[in-house]
Amino acid sequence: MLLTIILSILALSGLGIILGLAIGFVSKFFGVATDPKVDLVLELLPGVNCGGCSRPGCADFARALVAGEASPEQCPVSSQEAVTQIAQLLGMTVGDLEKKVAVVLCGGDIHQTKVKTLYNGVNDCISAMQIAGGPKSCAYGCLGMSSCARACPFGAIEMINGLAVVHNELCVGCGVCVDTCPRDLIKLVPAEAKVHIYCSSPEKAAVKMKVCNVPCIACRKCVKSGEEGQFEIKGFRVEVNYDNFPGEDIVEKSGCPKNCLLTTAQHLEIERNADKEENAV
Amino acid sequence: MTQEAMLNMLELTVGAMLVYNFVLARFLGICPFLGVSRKLDTALGMSAAVIVVMTLSSAITAVIYNLALKKTFLIDGKEINLGFLQVLIYIAVIAALVQMVEVLLQKFSPPLYKALGIFLPLITTNCAVLGAVMLNSVNDRGILESTIFSFFSALGFGLALVLFSSLRERLELATVPRPFQGMAIALITAGILAMAFVGFSGLC
Numbered sequence: 462m463l464l465t466i467i468l469s470i471l472a473l474s475g476l477g478i479i480l481g482l483a484i485g486f487v488s489k490f491f492g493v494a495t496d497p498k499v500d501l502v503l504e505l506l507p508g509v510n511c512g513g514c515s516r517p518g519c520a521d522f523a524r525a526l527v528a529g530e531a532s533p534e535q536c537p538v539s540s541q542e543a544v545t546q547i548a549q550l551l552g553m554t555v556g557d558l559e560k561k562v563a564v565v566l567c568g569g570d571i572h573q574t575k576v577k578t579l580y581n582g583v584n585d586c587i588s589a590m591q592i593a594g595g596p597k598s599c600a601y602g603c604l605g606m607s608s609c610a611r612a613c614p615f616g617a618i619e620m621i622n623g624l625a626v627v628h629n630e631l632c633v634g635c636g637v638c639v640d641t642c643p644r645d646l647i648k649l650v651p652a653e654a655k656v657h658i659y660c661s662s663p664e665k666a667a668v669k670m671k672v673c674n675v676p677c678i679a680c681r682k683c684v685k686s687g688e689e690g691q692f693e694i695k696g697f698r699v700e701v702n703y704d705n706f707p708g709e710d711i712v713e714k715s716g717c718p719k720n721c722l723l724t725t726a727q728h729l730e731i732e733r734n735a736d737k738e739e740n741a742v
Numbered sequence: 743m744t745q746e747a748m749l750n751m752l753e754l755t756v757g758a759m760l761v762y763n764f765v766l767a768r769f770l771g772i773c774p775f776l777g778v779s780r781k782l783d784t785a786l787g788m789s790a791a792v793i794v795v796m797t798l799s800s801a802i803t804a805v806i807y808n809l810a811l812k813k814t815f816l817i818d819g820k821e822i823n824l825g826f827l828q829v830l831i832y833i834a835v836i837a838a839l840v841q842m843v844e845v846l847l848q849k850f851s852p853p854l855y856k857a858l859g860i861f862l863p864l865i866t867t868n869c870a871v872l873g874a875v876m877l878n879s880v881n882d883r884g885i886l887e888s889t890i891f892s893f894f895s896a897l898g899f900g901l902a903l904v905l906f907s908s909l910r911e912r913l914e915l916a917t918v919p920r921p922f923q924g925m926a927i928a929l930i931t932a933g934i935l936a937m938a939f940v941g942f943s944g945l946c
Contacts, residue, residue: 464820469827476831480838487842491849583915 498527498550505547506536511614513537513635526551537561538633560652561634563617563627565609567646568659568721568728569602570622572735573674590643598672601662603646609638621732629725654706655724658683663696675721683707683715683722754891759898761945764870766902766936771870775903776928778861785907789900791861793893796871798843799836800892803875804885806831811879832875833867840866870899906935 502523510518514535516525525531526547533539533547541560580589580596586608589595595604605623610616617631618638627638629652639647646661660677662669669676677698684692684699691707693700701707709724717723723731762768765775771792778788807828814823844862847855865871874895878888909931918927 464818465822468817468822469824472824472827473830473834476834480834484838484841488845491845493845493848584917585915588915 499523507538511635537635561649562629562632562652565625565646566661567603568675569673570624574599575672587643608641612637612641650703658722660721665697677721686715755894758891758894760942763898766939770873779907782907785903788861789903791858793896796896797893801889803832804888807879837866
């Protein structure tokens with residue numbers, strides 16, 4: 462009995478020593494030294510693996526940074542301080558970068574835009590668009606299947622009344638949602654630009670007005686009341702020029718007849734209250 | 743080859759892969775089966791890692807079993823068999839082996855390390871790996887037999903994982919009733935898949 466116990470202890474400790482030596486030997490002679498900078502950079506990165514830098518994850522981006530294949534400002538999520546810290550760590554200089562946020566340029570929720578069909582298929586914008594162009598009458602508006610909201614790693618997109626609305630305080634401007642919209646409604650704009658024209662339809666005003674209560678009819682009231690170059694006329698619609706965007710007072714000054722020129726706060730307010738009215742009735 | 747040897751070979755290959763599938767008939771390795779089956783890519787990576795680790799660890803532990811644990815030593819006039827230590831020894835050997843394989847892969851084949859790297863530590867002491875090793879000892883298999891059995895068992899594991907992850911990718915797009923969403927429908931799917939594999943029983 463005693464002999465068995467002693468032999469077991471000997472066998473196991475012998476095995477432990479042999480295996481330990483083997484691992485030590487292998488990692489000593491075959492180990493690959495990783496750059497300690499990679500770990501330091503990785504700690505400074507947000508670590509949410511959003512893919513905004515077009516790399517598989519933050520670890521890959523950190524490796525590319527240390528290898529000099531990328532520059533810190535390519536991470537759209539990192540704050541200015543984090544970017545500066547990373548740059549200092551790597552001995553680089555960075556220019557000032559502008560914080561961007563996403564905006565969904567459509568105001569056509571289920572109360573404003575007519576619904577033409579009852580869609581009962583896969584809950585995905587691309588699938589919905591392939592079936593008779595989606596449930597809404599406007600062929601250029603938000604489909605409301607929340608593909609972008611699901612894609613957002615930060616939960617910054619809310620679906621209100623079948624319309625995607627971006628919460629600016631949560632949005633970091635990674636741009637993941639931009640590619641998910643089959644109608645190209647989502648744009649990355651400077652965070653300072655608070656006024657948007659919530660319509661992306663290139664159709665004629667008469668056609669748009671038949672299907673939607675809040676289209677841009679290109680009346681140019683905003684263009685006239687704003688300074689030169691603050692708006693761009695694109696066919697049958699007007700777009701805010703995000704290189705030279707107007708201040709928030711433009712909404713009052715222009716008196717948009719269709720209520721599609723709004724600040725982000727007003728837009729959110731309208732969508733929230735539309736829901737309440739619906740519930741009250 | 744005699745008929746008996748042929749039958750034995752059939753059991754070690756087809757039997758290990760389909761009839762006594764590790765996940766769907768023996769219910770070993772359920773954790774990675776449910777954990778990494780959400781995407782086909784990760785399922786493939788995990789399957790490859792399991793194949794490598796299972797085959798290697800079975801080969802090494804079969805050597806230990808056949809040369810040391812199986813034998814009875816006569817020391818000081820007493821018969822001593824260390825077979826009761828096998829679980830402890832196997833776990834230590836498998837864990838150390840995976841560590842070494844990881845370091846060696848990183849050195850000699852960075853692309854392979856990138857593909858398998860994150861999965862290797864996950865299956866160090868996975869019950870499917872230990873299960874294959876223990877089954878070899880319990881059935882008193884030789885070194886070559888053990889290696890063949892483990893390789894095909896791991897293939898079977900990979901097959902189940904790939905099938906299941908493809909099913910789950912489809913399920914992502916299906917309209918599932920609310921109470922069944924997520925893990926519930928995944929488990930039901932796994933059950934139906936296991937029932938399908940029962941169809942192989944009696945094959946050998």
